[in-house]
Amino acid sequence: PNNVTCSGTPETFTITVNPTPTTIFSQIGPLCINSTAPTLPAISNNTPAISGTWNPTTISTSTAGTQTFTFTPTAGICATTATMNVVIDPLITPTFTQIAALCQNAVAPTLPTNSTNTPSISGTWLPATISTNTVGTQTYTFTPSNNSCSNTASMSITINSPTSPTFTQIGPYCQNTVPAILPTSSTNSPAITGTWSPNSISTTAVGTTNYTFTPSANQCASSATMSVTINAFPTITLASQTICSGQNVTLTPTVSPNGGTYIWSSNQTTSAISISPTITGNYTVNYTLNACTVSASSTLTVTPNITTNFSQLGPYCQNTTAGLLPTISTNGINGTWSPSTISTVVAGTQTYTFTPSAGVCATSTTMNVVITPSVTPTFNPINTLCQFSTSPVLPTTSLNSPTINGTWTPSIINTSTVGNFYIYIYAKCWYMCF
Known part of the structure; x- marks a missing residue:
């Protein structure tokens, strides 16, 4: 009623004052830096929904950090303003334990699908598995799952060529000798350890045997083979002899097969040696073929030489017939002479050997034979004699x-x-005629 002009009947009204509703939104984020941000919702999650606007109006992900966005309800709507803090996370680089270098054709480990970060980052790799077929460095790329605020990551894995174990060559050996032990560590640096098959060298049979070395696990090394040769001993014989003192003799061993080297007890290295011993002794030779050495010895029994004796021949008159040179000495030694016969053609002394x-076993000897020239004996002439007169005695000694x-x-x-008479005188190497 109007309190001025008229009166009326008062009425009572009930006015309900509702509390201002709090606007509700689903939290956005956190978001990854530089990712595409969702649109800020223009309607809240309330029932009934509350419309309004945001300030700032859009989410920027260009900078890492926390951004605050304020929601203001549309005019006339009884609702509170609201804020939303949106976190922009920097990208995290996934970390992994480096996979060590692998050996070519070895079994590779599985690439991990979760990083070592806290919290871990899951994802996938490209290529998905490690291949050890090819020697070199291979790069594998890790891509985080879509809900991970992470960078991609890469891992370089090296595939090494297996190292060939090296060893000092063993052998060759002679049959049935004691061989060396096969080494369990190679001469490489660092050394490669492993085992052999067969595990020991046998020298029982002649020939070449291959021994295979297998490296122990977790070493990038290949197997290796060593060929060990077992040779048969050669044979050698050297005959003993009985010789004369000072006689030159050649010692020649009989060997089989040929092609080896020699060393004598006298340090000579020829296959045969010539010696002229004067006393009995032993002579040894070592023969080596294919690292196998055999030896043989010879005993040279030395017989002393006997001195040959002869009765002296001559002297002979020039151009007379000489005696025969004896082929057997007075102490029973057979032999020959040079020259073989005595010549009396030339006067002088001739040597016969x-x-x-x-x-x-006897010594050679010489004999000097004298050839004397002929001399004419001279005498005083005997005068003419009368028949039946007494004649003088012929002289038996010349005037020479x-x-x-x-x-x-x-x-x-x-x-x-009556007449002339010729009387001859005979004497050794002289003559006279008158």
Whole structure:
């Protein structure tokens, strides 16, 4: 009623004052830096929904940090303003334990699908598995799952070529000798350890055997083979001999097969040696072929030489017949002479050398034979004699100096017959005729 002009009947009204509703929104984020941000909702989650506007109006993900957005309800709507803090996270780089270098054709480990970060980041790899077929460095890329605020990551994995184990060559060995032990560590640096098959060297059989080395696990190394040769011992014989003192003899061993080297007890390295021993002794030779050495010895029994004796021949008159040179000495040694016969053609002294027959231990010897020139004996002439007169005695000694002794033929002068007579004197290497 109007309190001025008229009166009325008062009425009572009930006015309900509702509390201002709090606007409700689903939390946005956190978001990854530089990711596409969702649109801020223009209607709240309330029932009934509350419309309004945001300030700022859009979410920017260009900078990491926390951004505050304020929601103001549309005019006339009884609702509170609201704020939303949106977190913009920086990208996290996934970290992984580096996979060590792998050996070519080895079994590779599985690439991890979760990083070592806290919290871990899940994702996938490209390529998805490690291949060890090819030597070199391979790069694998990790892509985080869509809900991960993470960078991609890469891992370089090296595939190494297996190292070939090296060893000092063993052998060759001689049959049935004691061999070396097969080494369990190679000569590489660092050394490669492993085992052999067969695990020990046998020298029982002649020939070449291959021994295979297998590296122990977790070593990037290949297997290796060593060929060990077992050789048969060669054979050697060296005969003993009986020789004369000072006799030159060649010691020649008989070997099989040929092609080896020699070393004598006298340090000579020829296959045969020539010696002229004067006393009995032993001689040893070592023969080596394919690292196998055998030896043989020879005993040379030395027989002393006997001195040959002969009765002296000559002297002979020039152009006379000489005696024969004896082929057997007075102490029973057979042999030959050089020259083989005595020549009386030339006057002088000739030397003849006696050589004992082969195998006879005796010394050679010489004999000097004198060839004397002929001399004419001279005498005083005997005067003419009368028939039946007494004749002088023929002289038995010449007038030469030195004198020449001899005999006459006829031995006396016969005067019974008239005429001239020739009487000859005979003496060694002299003659006379008148």
